[in-house]
Amino acid sequence: MTRSIPPSLAPVLERLELDGADLVTTAHLDEILREVGVRTATRTVATRLRERGWLLATGQRGVWEFAPAATAGPYSRGGHxxxxxxxxxxxxxxxxxxxxxxxxxxxxxxxxxxxxxxxxxxxxxxxxxxxxxxxxxxxxxxxxxxxxxxxxxxxxxxxxxxxxxxxxxxxxxxxxxxxxxxxxxxxxxxxxxxxxxxxxxxxxxxxxxxxxxxxxxxxxxxxxxxxxxxxxxxxxxxxxxxxxxxxxxxxxxxxxxxxxx
Structure with missing residues (x-):
């Protein structure tokens, strides 16, 4: 399944990939945005990444699972x-x-x-x-x-x-x-x-x-x-x-x- 990568969010996804991110919290995402110089609100970035299948819901507010490119789609690696x-x-x-x-x-x-x-x-x-x-x-x-x-x-x-x-x-x-x-x-x-x-x-x-x-x-x-x-x-x-x-x-x-x- 193809997932789009908006140019404005490419540095964020690159950082998540380099970090080998698994679970991503609001605080973690906020820190990445500051470091890569993205000024868009953290909540907005999270929404865009969720809509495109890069962040998956976990059932916990403010916590998402990152689905890296290696999973070839918005599929969970989390298991039990x-x-x-x-x-x-x-x-x-x-x-x-x-x-x-x-x-x-x-x-x-x-x-x-x-x-x-x-x-x-x-x-x-x-x-x-x-x-x-x-x-x-x-x-x-x-x-x-x-x-x-x-x-x-x-x-x-x-x-x-x-x-x-x-x-x-x-x-x-x-x-x-x-x-x-x-x-x-x-x-x-x-x-x-x-x-x-x-x-x-x-x-x-x-x-x-x-x-x-x-x-x-x-x-x-x-x-x-x-x-x-x-x-x-x-x-x-x-x-x-x-x-x-x-x-x-x-x-x-x-x-x-x-x-x-």
Whole structure:
């Protein structure tokens, strides 16, 4: 598809190409206009570039995706993380991919979920993320890792999030496809760091979930003294005496999963 290049905007496009631009914010475009000596209003330039297919909408006001000449048309290169990247380009938000999205980003799952899952560190950060993302609140004790160009929870943090909010995992049946590979990646010391200061219920759920996959880790965890629900309060699917877990949620028995380390 042919896209026109007005002579007045050629220096802007040349700069975007040279910079290898991906996401372009209003502030970034304004800076380029000043540097190349274009006096047209930034909003007007953005409109003209959008109309000609050089800037693509991201769903975030004041943030666009640049479609370089190499794409041979107004086609997105953003993939699954574009919406999150566009939100982070506009605002400083403490968050990272979680659940299957994080596992996929770390190369431990074959596919990304249809709706990208993001853990925001606070309710305020959660409200600042686009509605099209599947957002929950979880503040990791470990730092984020960069994967697929965005922050992502570390493997130990993902598992701790799963144990903190098991009802937020979209499909435990799908999770069983990648849970063994995720469990194999976690470092015992990082698990203990993530669990430090969290409620005993989180430790109990994590112990219950990992006992077959990583007994080397669960033997480091204290045995709970009170009952913990794994899932909503309804008739149980199974009960674990050691971890004092009433499991109403999992479509599999974690005690029977093969050691993954």
């Amino acid at each position: 993380t574009r919406l999150l990247r566009s939100a982070l380009a506009r605002s400083d938000i403490a968050c990272g991919l979680t659940f299957q999205a994080a596992v996929w980003a770390h190369g431990l799952a074959d596919r990304a979920p249809s709706r990208i899952e993001v853990a925001a560190s606070t309710e305020r950060d959660a409200r600042r993320l686009p509605d099209a993302l599947d957002v929950s609140v979880f503040a990791p004790h470990l730092g984020y890792q960069t994967a697929k160009g965005v922050p992502a929870l570390r493997p130990a943090s993902v598992l701790t999030h799963m144990a903190t909010a098991p009802n937020r995992v979209r499909s435990w049946t799908s999770a069983l496809e990648w849970l063994p590979d995720l469990a194999a990646e976690i470092d015992p010391a990082e698990v203990l760091t993530e669990l430090d200061g969290r409620p005993a219920t989180v430790t109990a759920r994590l112990g219950y979930l990992l006992q077959g996959l990583r007994p080397d880790i669960t033997e480091l965890l204290p045995r709970p003294s009170t009952k913990t629900w794994f899932g909503p309060r309804r008739p149980t699917l199974r009960h674990d005496n050691h971890w004092q877990i009433a499991d109403t949620l999992l479509p599999f028995d974690p005690r029977h999963l093969e050691h993954a380390a």
